[in-house]
Amino acid sequence: MDMNKLDGLAGLVEEVDAEGPPTPEQQQEQAVEEAGEQSAREWGAIVYMLGNAAAMIAPDLKQIYTEKACLDWGRSMHPVAQKYGWNGPANVPELGLLIATAGLAVPSWFAIKARLAAVNTGTEKTGWLASMREWWLNRKRKAEPAPSPIDGVTTGAPA
DSSP states (O other), X not given: OOHHHHHHHHHHHHHHHHHSOOOHHHHHHHHHHHHHHHHHHHHHHHHHHHHHHHHHHOGGGGGTSOHHHHHHHHHHHHHHHHHHTOXXXXXXXXXXXXXXXXXXXXXXXXXXXXXXXXXXXXXXXXXHHHHHXXXXXXXXXXXXXXXXXXXXXBOSSOO
C-alpha cells in the first residue's frame, strides 16, 4: 500500500474522530474543567457579594468588584483551594447567608440612621418616627397638671 494514501487517510481519520463523541479521557478532562469553572464561580460569587456589601459604604468600590473581576479572582482561588483541600463556599451555606444578610442589614441600618437624623434635626416632620419623637419630647408636658381656670390654682392630687 502506498504511504501517501495512508497519510491521507490518517488526516481523514483524525478529522472524523474530532467530530465523533468524546473519548472517556476527554470526558474526564471536560468534567474536571467544568468542576474547576464551577468552583471558580462559587469563590468569585463570595467576593462579589462582599464587594457589593462594601460598595454600600463606599460606592466607588462597585467599579472594582465587577462580575468579571470576581470570576477572575475565583479562577485564581480554585487551584489554591484544591491545594489545601478546601471544599469551597458551596459546602458552607452559612457563609452565603451571612453575606446576603449583610447585604440587607447594612443598607437598612444606613437608611434608618439617616431617617432618625432627619427627625432629630427637625427636617422631617411627618411619618411615624416624627410622631414618636414629638410624643417623646412632649410626654412630660402632658403629665404635668394643667392650671385651673379659677385663680390659676393647679388641679390634681395634693402634694
